[in-house]
Amino acid sequence: MKKILLMTLFGVAFHAHADRLPMPADAPAAFISECSSCHIAYQPALLAADDWRKLMAGLNDHFGTDATVDRENAAKLKSFFERNAGSASRLGDAGNPPRITQTQRFVRKHREIPARFWRDPRVKSAANCEGCHPGAAKGSYSEHDISIRELRE
Numbered sequence: 001m002k003k004i005l006l007m008t009l010f011g012v013a014f015h016a017h018a019d020r021l022p023m024p025a026d027a028p029a030a031f032i033s034e035c036s037s038c039h040i041a042y043q044p045a046l047l048a049a050d051d052w053r054k055l056m057a058g059l060n061d062h063f064g065t066d067a068t069v070d071r072e073n074a075a076k077l078k079s080f081f082e083r084n085a086g087s088a089s090r091l092g093d094a095g096n097p098p099r100i101t102q103t104q105r106f107v108r109k110h111r112e113i114p115a116r117f118w119r120d121p122r123v124k125s126a127a128n129c130e131g132c133h134p135g136a137a138k139g140s141y142s143e144h145d146i147s148i149r150e151l152r153e
């Protein structure tokens with residue numbers, strides 16, 4: 001009985017943590033200016049430090065685009081990601097080039113979504129978090145904040 005209660009409490013705490021990913025207060029200005037023009041500035045906790053390193057090393061060929069930043073901003077971004085990255089063991093493998101949408105954690109959290117929604121014109125790509133989570137840029141991934149009605153619980 002006690003064990004079940006503890007597990008329930010843990011579940012609630014974990015849930016509260018998982019659906020709120022506020023932007024760390026130490027985000028350099030370059031994070032928004034350089035990393036939010038083509039997609040949202042993905043919260044650093046969504047990838048592990050090693051994966052951010054790989055991603056930063058390949059900005060000149062970034063998913064078919066050139067997202068290079070100058071040396072000074074690259075250094076600021078690298079240390080920002082290192083300070084705020086997610087835990088590799090919790091996120092799981094992200095592939096190479098690393099993708100948030102390939103981490104086991106992302107896959108697990110989205111397992112129940114029928115395939116047609118990923119191709120829905122409102123979504124187009126799994127990387128387009130805002131297609132379903134209108135509050136994504138502000139770090140709101142709650143099940144109560146989903147814009148596609150069919151996906152709301």
Ligand code: HEC
Nearest residue numbers: 034035037038042063065066067098099100101102125127
């Ligand atoms: C010129 C446009 C552009 C800029 C600027 C840009 N990106 Fe991207 N990024 C892309 C594209 C295109 C994709 C692939 C999106 C897709 O698959 O739908 C992508 C994907 C990503 C992904 C993987 C998303 C997934 O599928 O999980 C990450 C992480 C990422 N970008 C981080 C960054 C960071 C950090 C910066 C700033 C240093 C940045 N991006 C700047 C265009 C850009």
Ligand code: HEC
Nearest residue numbers: 018019100109117118123126127128129131132141143151
């Ligand atoms: C096709 C719609 C769709 C897209 C696109 C999408 N998600 Fe989700 N996401 C959902 C749904 C639906 C849930 C389940 C909500 C629930 O039941 O907790 C969810 C759950 C989550 C959760 C867990 C929230 C919790 O309560 O534990 C996180 C974190 C998350 N998404 C992040 C992302 C990120 C980051 C992106 C973009 C890289 C993204 N999602 C793209 C639909 C989507």
